[in-house]
Amino acid sequence: MTDRRREPGSRQLATMIDAARVFAGITAESIAQSGAALTLPQLRVLVLASLAEPLNATAVAAALEVHLSSASRICDRLVRGGLLARRDRPDDRRHLELTLTEEGERVLADITAHRKRVFSRILRRIDPADRALLTDALGPFIDAATEYDNRRSLMP
Structure with a gap:
């Protein structure tokens, strides 16, 4: 039997959905401004x-919860786009290793810098006491989401 006191209320869920929309919008804007034609899975x-x-592609498939062939196609596009490099693993030449190229590092840095600028601008519009409350409230949320985040390896 579910403990109803632990179930989130409709207002709580609506707030999380609204926040997710804002975060997704900022991420999409950050990708667009980077100049890289990336999808979210990429x-x-x-x-x-x-x-x-x-x-490697197997780890990508597991993290994205997609078939290995789909993960391989995503990785192939990133390699062709110059954002990932593919090489034999030094300890086991039967397996390939995927690493960021300098361009891939630049794109990630650009996306992260844009997100920081946008979040800083938003946070400046919030009273400092409310910012502290927000930070304190998001801590337990992030901790609770660790299992999801570890499985999916979401945004930085």
């Missing part, structure tokens, strides 16, 4: 490639 692959762990 951006997610670039973020994965920016992490310390070795990346």
Whole structure:
């Protein structure tokens, strides 16, 4: 039996949906201003490639929850676009490793810088006490979303 006190209310859900819309809009605008013709899944692959762990198409497929062939096509497009490099892994030549190119790093940096500028502009419009409340409230949300974020490797 579900504990009804732990179920989110409709206002809480509506607020989260509205916030998601704002975040998605800022991300889309950031991608557009970077000059890179990226899809959201492609951006997610670039973020994965920016992490310390070795990346291959199998890991991409798992993170995006898509078939290996779909992940391979996404990676192929990023390689052709000069944003990812593909090479044999030094420890196992049977497996390929995907890494960011300098252009891929630049695109990610541009997207992140744009997002920071937009969020800074929005946060300046909020009273400092309310900003502190927002930060304190988002902490538990981020902690609760860790499982989702770890499975999906979302935005930086």
